Amino acid sequence: MIKLFFLFLLKDFKNYLLDSNKSWFAISFFLLCLLIFPLTYGSSVDLLKKTAIASIWICALFSNLISLESLFKEDYQNGVLLQYRINNIPFFIIVMTKCISHWVFTSLPIIFFSPIFLIFLSGSSNDAMGLFFSLLFGTPLFSLVGMPIAALTLGASARGPLLIFLSIPFFLPIIIFGVLGVNSFNNGSYSEYYLLCAILSISIVILPYITIKILWESLK
C-alpha cells in the first residue's frame, strides 16, 4: 500500500516535471498577476505597501484556480481513471497523490519565494514570517477544497468558467483568515493560524473521501 503510494507520487511528479507546460504555468501566471498590482497603483508606494500581503494572497488564489482545471482532466479523458477503477486500485492513493503533487508544483514555489515577492511589492520585512506561515497553512486548503470541485465539473460543458465560479465561494474563508492572520501576527495573536490548522485537519479527513465518491459517480 505504502509502496503503491510512493509509486503513484513518483508518477505524478514525473508527469509534472516532464510536461514543462504544466509545471511552469501556475508559477508564471502568479508572477504575471503580481505584476498587475504595482502597475495599477501608479506611483503611490504607500498603497502598494499596505496591500502587499493581500495581493500576494490574491495571486496565489488565481494561480491555484487556473491550475485546478488540469487536476483530473487528462486521466479522465484518456480513460486512465476508469482503468484504475476496473483494476481495483485504491482511489485514496490516487486522490492524495494528485493533491500533493498539485500543491508541490503550484503553491510550494510561492511559499518559498514569498519573502522575495513581499520585498518586490515593497512590503515591510516584519510580515515575512507571518506571510510564510499563513501561506503554508492556507495553500494546502486551496488544493484540498478545489479537488472535489474539479472532480464535480468533469464532463460538464464550459468547464473552466464553471470551475472558477464554483470554487471561489469555497476559497473565500481561507483567503479571509489567511490575510487576517498576517495582520495580527505581529501583535502576538495566532488565533487565525489555529483556525486555519483546524480547517486543514478537518478537510484532510473529509474532502478526499467526498472526492473519491464523486469520481466513482463520474466513472459510471
Add this chain to the structure above:
Amino acid sequence: MLKYFHKYANPVKFLTIVLPVRKIMGILSLGVLSVGLIFALFLSPPDYQQKETVRIMYIHVPAAWMSLMIYAFIFFSSVVFLVWKFPLFLILAKESVTIGVIFTFTALLTGSLWGKPTWGTYWVWDARLTSFLVLFFIYLGLKLIMESFSYSSKGDYTFAYLALIGGFNLPIIKFSVDWWNTLHQPASILRTGGISINSEMLIPLFLMAIGFLFLFIYILLVSVDINLKKRKIMYYKNKPNN
C-alpha cells in the same frame, strides 16, 4: 419509516396527494401574507429608535430565514437522494434552488436598503453579510451546475454533492453574529434566554414568516408538478417506436 418513504416517493402517488395540499397552501399563503402585511405596514407601532424604517424588518427577516431554511431543505433532500436514491427528492431539491435565489436576493436587497438609514451605509464587509453573500453565490453555483448537465444522471449526482459541500456555510451564517463582532445585530428570536422583541412586532413577523413558508411550499409543488410533466414528455418523445 423507510417503507413509508418508498410508498410516497413514487411521483404519481406523490402528485395525487399533493394536488389538494397545493391548493390549500396557495389560498393560505395569500391570506396570511395579506393579513401579515396589513399588520406590518399599518397596525404595528414604529420603533422608538428606527422610526418607520423598522417595517423593512417584516420582509427582511422572514426572507433571510426562508433562504437559510430552503438551503437546509436542499441539503437534507440531497442527502436523502445520495443515500436512498429517491429521484423525487432530487427534483424537490432542484426546484427549490430558484426560489432560494429569489429569497436570498430579497434579503440582501432589503438589508442594504435598511442599512442606509440605520447604519449610514448600504454595505459593510462584516461576517454576517459576507457569509450571506457567499450563500447567494453558492445558490447561483447550484443553479449554474443544473444548467450545464441537462437531463443526465451525472448532473444529478454533481448537484447533490455540491449541495452537500456547500452546507458548511449554514452554521457559519447562523453563528457569525456571536463569533465575531459584527455591525449586524445579534439574533433576537432564536436565542438562549428567550425572545427579546415586543409581542406587537412579533405577531406580524411570525405571520409574514408563515406566509413566506406557505408561499415557498406552493411554488415548490407547482414547479415539481411542471418538472414531472416535462420529464414525461421527454420520455415519450425519446421512446423508440411509439
